[in-house]
Amino acid sequence: MTAAAVDTARKPVSMAQALGRALRDAMADDPAVHVLGEDVGALGGVFRVTDGLAKEFGEDRCTDTPLAEAGILGAAVGMAMYGLRPVVEMQFDAFAYPAFEQLISHVSRMRNRTRGAMPMPITVRVPYGGGIGGVEHHSDSSEAYYMATPGLHVVAPATVADAYGLLRAAIASDDPVIFLEPKRLYWSKADWSPDRPEQVPGIGSAVVRRAGTSATLITYGPSLPVCLEAAQAATAEGWDLEVVDLRSLVPFDEETVCASVRRTGRAVVVHESTGFGGPGGEIAARITERCFHHLEAPVLRVAGFDIPYPPPMLERHHLPGVDRVLDAVARLQWESEWTAGSERGTR
Amino acid sequence: MTVLEQPGSYRPTPPPAWQPRTDPTPLLPDPEPFRLLGTDAAADLDPELLRRLYGQLVRGRRYNTQATALTRQGRLAVYPSSTGQEACEVAAALVLQEQDWLFPSYRDTLAAVARGLDPVQALTLLRGDWHTGYDPHEHRVAPLCTPLATQLPHAVGLAHAARLKGDDVVALAMVGDGGTSEGDFHEALNFAAVWQAPVVFLVQNNGFAISVPLAKQTAAPSLAHKAVGYGMPGRLVDGNDAAAVHQVLSEAMRRARSGGGPTLVEAVTYRIEAHTNADDATRYRTDTEVEMWRAHDPIVLLERELTGRKLLDEAGMEAERQAAERMAADLRERMNQDPVLDPMDLFTHVYAEQTVQLREQADRLRAELAAAEELSPGHQEGTQR
Numbered sequence: 213m214t215a216a217a218v219d220t221a222r223k224p225v226s227m228a229q230a231l232g233r234a235l236r237d238a239m240a241d242d243p244a245v246h247v248l249g250e251d252v253g254a255l256g257g258v259f260r261v262t263d264g265l266a267k268e269f270g271e272d273r274c275t276d277t278p279l280a281e282a283g284i285l286g287a288a289v290g291m292a293m294y295g296l297r298p299v300v301e302m303q304f305d306a307f308a309y310p311a312f313e314q315l316i317s318h319v320s321r322m323r324n325r326t327r328g329a330m331p332m333p334i335t336v337r338v339p340y341g342g343g344i345g346g347v348e349h350h351s352d353s354s355e356a357y358y359m360a361t362p363g364l365h366v367v368a369p370a371t372v373a374d375a376y377g378l379l380r381a382a383i384a385s386d387d388p389v390i391f392l393e394p395k396r397l398y399w400s401k402a403d404w405s406p407d408r409p410e411q412v413p414g415i416g417s418a419v420v421r422r423a424g425t426s427a428t429l430i431t432y433g434p435s436l437p438v439c440l441e442a443a444q445a446a447t448a449e450g451w452d453l454e455v456v457d458l459r460s461l462v463p464f465d466e467e468t469v470c471a472s473v474r475r476t477g478r479a480v481v482v483h484e485s486t487g488f489g490g491p492g493g494e495i496a497a498r499i500t501e502r503c504f505h506h507l508e509a510p511v512l513r514v515a516g517f518d519i520p521y522p523p524p525m526l527e528r529h530h531l532p533g534v535d536r537v538l539d540a541v542a543r544l545q546w547e548s549e550w551t552a553g554s555e556r557g558t559r
Numbered sequence: 560m561t562v563l564e565q566p567g568s569y570r571p572t573p574p575p576a577w578q579p580r581t582d583p584t585p586l587l588p589d590p591e592p593f594r595l596l597g598t599d600a601a602a603d604l605d606p607e608l609l610r611r612l613y614g615q616l617v618r619g620r621r622y623n624t625q626a627t628a629l630t631r632q633g634r635l636a637v638y639p640s641s642t643g644q645e646a647c648e649v650a651a652a653l654v655l656q657e658q659d660w661l662f663p664s665y666r667d668t669l670a671a672v673a674r675g676l677d678p679v680q681a682l683t684l685l686r687g688d689w690h691t692g693y694d695p696h697e698h699r700v701a702p703l704c705t706p707l708a709t710q711l712p713h714a715v716g717l718a719h720a721a722r723l724k725g726d727d728v729v730a731l732a733m734v735g736d737g738g739t740s741e742g743d744f745h746e747a748l749n750f751a752a753v754w755q756a757p758v759v760f761l762v763q764n765n766g767f768a769i770s771v772p773l774a775k776q777t778a779a780p781s782l783a784h785k786a787v788g789y790g791m792p793g794r795l796v797d798g799n800d801a802a803a804v805h806q807v808l809s810e811a812m813r814r815a816r817s818g819g820g821p822t823l824v825e826a827v828t829y830r831i832e833a834h835t836n837a838d839d840a841t842r843y844r845t846d847t848e849v850e851m852w853r854a855h856d857p858i859v860l861l862e863r864e865l866t867g868r869k870l871l872d873e874a875g876m877e878a879e880r881q882a883a884e885r886m887a888a889d890l891r892e893r894m895n896q897d898p899v900l901d902p903m904d905l906f907t908h909v910y911a912e913q914t915v916q917l918r919e920q921a922d923r924l925r926a927e928l929a930a931a932e933e934l935s936p937g938h939q940e941g942t943q944r
Contacts, residue, residue, distance in 0.1 A: 246723075272723050278753055283712050283746030290716020293701065294724075298716075313743070317706045318713070325690040325702055328908045363909055386911040416914070463914040 222403040227375045231261045231337075231393065233406045234379035235299065239269050242297060245383060247274040248284060249301030249337075258303055259339055259398055281311040288334050289318050297333045299383055305340040306349035312357070319388045320363030335382045335389045340368075341434040341484050343396035343531055345524040351395075352521055353485035358390040359461050359494070365415050366461040368392040368433035372402035374459060377412020385415060394434035416463035420472060424454035427478035427544055430469055430495060432458040435482045435532060442537035451541060461491055469495070470502050477508040478544040482532050487515030509545035580790065584819070588783035588795040592827045595803040596864045604802050606870045612649060612801040613865055614879045616858050619645035619669050621883035622678060623832075625890050626668070626685075630836045634894045636687040639666040643831030646801035646857035647763045649673050651731055654808040655699075662701045662714040662732035666763075670733060671700045678890050688898035708738040711747030711760065718756040718815075729757045729815045731808070737768025739782050745789075748823065752789040757815035759808060760823045763798060765830035770843040786823035798826030799857040802864070829855075902928060 225233075239245045247265055249257070253276035256263030265274035277284050281302060288298035302308035315336070323331045342351030358366045365387055369375040375393070382389035404410075421436065422443050429439040436457050443453035456472050458465065473479045479499055481492035492513035499511050514532045522530045595601050623642040630638040641648050644666075652673035655661060663670050668681040675698050683692020684703050691702040701717075704710035714732035721728035738744055739762055751758045762782050766773060779785055786793030792814075796807040804826050811822035829852035833840035840849075865871035906913060906921040913921070 278746070278749050280742075280746040280749065282709075282743055283715075283750045286709065286712020286743060286747065287716035287719065287750055290713035290718070290730075291720040292716075293695070293713060294717045294720035296720050296723075310742075313706060313709060314712070317709060321690075322702070323910070324908045326695060326908075327689065327691070327904075329691075329694040329696060330702070331911065365910075463910075464916065466915060 221407070222405045224401040225372055225404045225406070226399050226401050227369070227372050227393075228259055228261050228398040230372045230376040230404060230406070231379055232256075232263055232265070234376045234383075235262060235265060236268065237406070238299070238380055238383040239265065239273060242383075244295060244297040245273075245299060246291060246296050247299045247301065248277050248288065249275075250277060250279050250284075250303050252276060252301050257301055259393075259395070261337070261393075261398075262301065281308060282314050285311040285314040285319065285334075285336065289314060289322065289332065292332050292334050293330060297335075297383060299335045299337065302336060302338045304346075304350050305338055305352040305354045308336070308338050308354065311336075315358075315364070315388075316361050320361045323387070324363060331386045332388045333383075333386045335379070335385075335391055337379075337391045337393060339395045339398070340392045341394050341396060342521060342527050343434060343484075345527075346395075347524060348521070351524075351527065353483065353490075353516065355390075355392055355461055355483075356485055356490050358392075359491060363388065364462060365389040366392065367415055367459065368394065368461065369459065370394065370397065370431075370433050370436035370457050372400065372404045373410040374412055374457075376404070376406070376409050378415065378459065381412065381414045389415065392433060396434050397437070400437070416460050416465060418456050418458045418460070418465035418468040420454060420468070421457045422453065422455040424452040425476060426451040426453055427480065427541055428454045428456055428469075428472045428476045429480050429482055429537065429541075430456045430458065430472075431482040432461065434484060438532060438534060439482050439537060442534045442541070445534055446538060446541060449538070449542075453541065464495075464498070466498060466502065470499065473499050473503045473511075474506040477506055478541075479507075479511045480514060480537065480540045480544070481511065482514045482537055482540075484516045484531055486518045487513050488518045490515050509543075512540045512543060514540045582819075584792050584814075586787045586790065586792050588781055588786070588793040588825070590795075592795045592797040593803050593807055594797045594800050595806060596800045596860045601802065601864055602868075606868075608805065609802060609861065609865055609870060610875075612646075612653070612805060613858075613861050613871065614882065615649040615653065615673055616645045616801060616861060617876075617879040618883040618886055619649050619673065620858060621880075621887045622669055622672060622890070625887040626682065627832065627836065629682075629891070629894050630685075635682060635685045637835050637837060638682075638685055639835045640830075640832040641666050641669050643852060643856065644763055644765055644798065644828045645669065646804050646861075647733075647761065647798045647826045647828055650801055650804040650808055651733060651761055654805060654812050655731060656727075656729075658699065658726070658728050659812075660699045660701060660714070660717055660728060660730045662710045662717075662730060663703050664707070664710065664733055664735060664738070665703050665705045666735065667733045668703065671698075671703070674698055674700055676700055678886075679893050682894070686894070686898065688900055689904075708734050708741035708744040708747070710734075711738075711743055712750060714758050714760075715747050715751045715754070715756050715821075718751070718758045719754050722757055727816065729759065729812050731759045731761060731812070733761050733763065735768065736762060736764040736766070736773055736776060736782060737771070738762075739785060740768075740776055745785075748786065748789045748791065748821070751821040752791045755818070755820040757818075758821040759811040759815055760821065761808065762823065762825045763828055764825055765798075765828050767830055767834070767844070769834040769838060770840075772843075781825055783823060783825035789823075791821045791823055794822060794824045796824060796826050798828030799855050799860060801857055801861050828857075 496511035783793035
C-alpha cells in the first residue's frame with residue numbers, strides 16, 4: 213500500500229471516537245485492562261466514549277458500577293493490587309471530587325508507601341473544562357488539584373491523534389494517570405486512521421504546534437484551538453506566534469517550553485483553569501527561573517477568572533478567548549523594542 | 560458466563576427496579592452478641608483450636624505491652640494499642656487461608672503479625688522509618704491503612720478481581736466503630752454486595768472513636784444492622800470471646816469462598832488502653848467502666864474455659880507465657896537498633912521513572928548531604944534516628 217493510499221483511507225474521526233478506539237485496542241491487547249464507571253456499559257458513557265466496549269468484552273471488563281466515585285476508585289485500587297489495569301471513568305470533572313481521598317491518600321502514594329511493591333497502573337479519565345453550555349458542576353477545570361499531588365501524572369490531549377496515543381500511553385503506564393478529556397473538543401474531528409495511528413511520544417513531552425518567532429503561547433487541552441486561532445489572527449498585527457501544546461502537565465516538559473521561550477523571549481500561558489493557584493503560575497515561575505535572561509517581558513497568564521465556574525449563559529465572558537489572548541500578547545512590552553529601534557514583532 | 564452477567568448473553572436492558580430476595584440466609588443480626596465460651600456449645604469446640612487461640616492471645620497481649628513500652632522509650636512514634644481486642648485481631652488472622660488477603664487498619668498490626676508478618680516490619684509505619692515496612696504480596700497483607708475505612712473498597716476491588724480471574728481468594732477487611740460512619744464504609748459494603756464479592760468486613764466496636772462513644776456515632780440498633788440495607792448478612796459477636804469470633808468469621812469466610820457474597824461482622828469489644836499513647840482516656844471514660852471490661856478480658860475468658868475443661872494446666876500456661884517473653888525480647892532487641900535510613904529513598908518510588916524535576920531535587924538533596932558530611936563526618940542519617 214502506498215503512502216497516498218493510506219492517506220485516502222483516513223476519515224474524519226472525532227476525539228470521542230478516537231478515545232473509544234484507544235480503550236478498545238488497549239482492552240484487546242491486554243486482558244488486564246478493565247473499564248469501570250457510571251453508565252459506561254449499555255449506554256456507552258454519557259459522552260459515548262465507551263460505546264460498544266461492554267458488548268465486545270462483556271460486563272466483567274466494562275462494568276457499570278454503583279454511583280459512588282470513592283467506591284469506584286477505591287475498588288480500582290484493589291483491582292490494581294491484584295494485577296489488573298483499571299481505567300476509571302469519572303462522569304464529569306466536578307463529579308470526580310468524591311474520589312479525592314482515594315486519589316490523594318492511596319492512588320498517588322501507594323507505590324511510594326510500599327517502596328515500589330504496589331504500583332497503581334490506574335487511568336482516571338475525567339471529562340473536563342467548559343464551553344459546552346453545561347449547568348453547574350459540569351464545566352470545572354480541576355487540573356491544578358491533581359498537579360499538586362505528587363505521584364500522579366496529569367495529561368490533557370488537544371487533538372484527535374493525541375487523544376488516542378496519549379490514552380494508550382496512559383493505560384500502559386505503571387503509574388496513575390489523570391487523563392483530562394476536554395469536553396468541548398470531544399466532537400472535534402480530524403482525518404485519522406485507527407489502523408495507522410500516528411506515533412505519539414509517551415507521557416511527558418510537549419510539542420510545538422505552530423512555529424513562530426515573536427512570542428510563545430503555552431497551552432494545553434481545550435485552549436489549544438483558541439491559541440492557534442489567536443496566532444493566526446496575530447499575523448495581521450505583525451506577530452509571528454509560536455504555540456506550544458504541553459499535552460502533559462505532569463511530568464512537565466520544561467525542555468521544550470524553555471527552548472521555545474529562549475527563542476522568542478516572550479511567553480503567555482493560556483488555560484481555562486483559574487489564574488490564582490492555577491497551572492499558569494507554576495509554568496510562569498519555572499520559565500522565569502530558567503529563562504530570565506532571555507525574557508523581554510514578564511510571563512503573562514490568560515486564565516479563567518478566580519470565580520466559581522459561571523452559569524452557561526455567562527461562561528463566554530469567563531473562558532479565555534482569542535481577543536483576550538491577543539490582548540495579553542499586546543502587553544508583552546513591545547514598546548521597548550520600538551524605542552530600541554527594532555521592528556514591531558520581529559526579533 | 561461472566562461473573563456479573565446473568566445467564567444468557569449481554570443484556571442491554573436494565574433489570575426491574577425491584578426484585579424479591581431469594582437467598583434464604585437471614586440478613587438481620589441476632590439481638591445479642593453470639594457467645595461460645597462458658598456456654599454448653601463450647602463443649603463441641605476443637606481443643607486444638609482453643610489452645611492455638613490461647614497461645615496467640617497470650618503472645619498478642621505481650622506484643623501490645625511491648626509495643627506500648629517501646630513508645631514510652633521513644634522507639635515508636637506512636638502506638639495505637641489493641642489491648643483487650645486481641646481475640647478479634649488473632650481470629651481475623653487465623654481464619655484466613657494462605658492465598659487470602661488481610662486489609663488492616665492502623666490499629667491492626669497484631670492481626671498482621673498473627674498472619675505471619677515480622678513484627679518489626681509491621682511496626683515500621685509506627686516507628687516512622689517508612690510508611691509500609693513490608694511487601695504486601697509476601698503475606699497478602701495490604702498496607703496498614705490510616706485514613707478510616709478507605710481500605711474497605713480496596714478489599715472489595717481485590718476480591719472482585721480475584722473472582723473475575725477465577726482464583727479462590729477471600730479478602731478480610733478490618734475497621735473500627737468510628738470508621739463505619741465514613742462514606743467509604745458504605746460504598747464498600749454496597750459495591751461488595753452488588754458484585755457479590757468474596758469479602759468479609761470485620762468491625763471491631765471497641766466503644767470509642769478516640770473519645771467519642773458509640774452513642775454519638777450511630778443511632779442504629781447495632782453496627783451489624785448496617786449490613787441489612789446493602790443486602791448482606793450482618794452478624795453480631797462477642798469480640799472478647801475468641802472462639803465465637805473465630806467461628807463467626809469462619810462461617811463468613813466459607814460463605815464468601817463458596818460464592819455467597821460478603822458478610823458484615825460486628826465484634827463487640829473494648830479498647831482497654833487509650834486511643835494512642837498521645838491520648839488521655841480519663842477525660843471521657845471512668846476507671847469503673849474499664850475495670851468491668853478487664854473482668855471480661857479475652858485471655859481470662861479463654862483461660863477459664865481451657866482450665867475448666869482441663870485442656871490446659873499451669874505448665875501449659877507458663878510455656879505460652881515464656882514463648883511470648885521470647886517474642887517480646889526479640890522484638891525489644893531489634894527495635895532498639897537504629898533503623899538504617901537513606902534520605903535518597905525519598906525520591907526512589909514516587910514514579911516508575913523519576914521526572915526531570917525530581918531528579919533535580921534529588922541532586923540538590925544529595926549535594927546538601929555531601930556538604931553536611933564534609934562538615935561533620937559520620938553524622939548523617941543511616942546512623943542517626
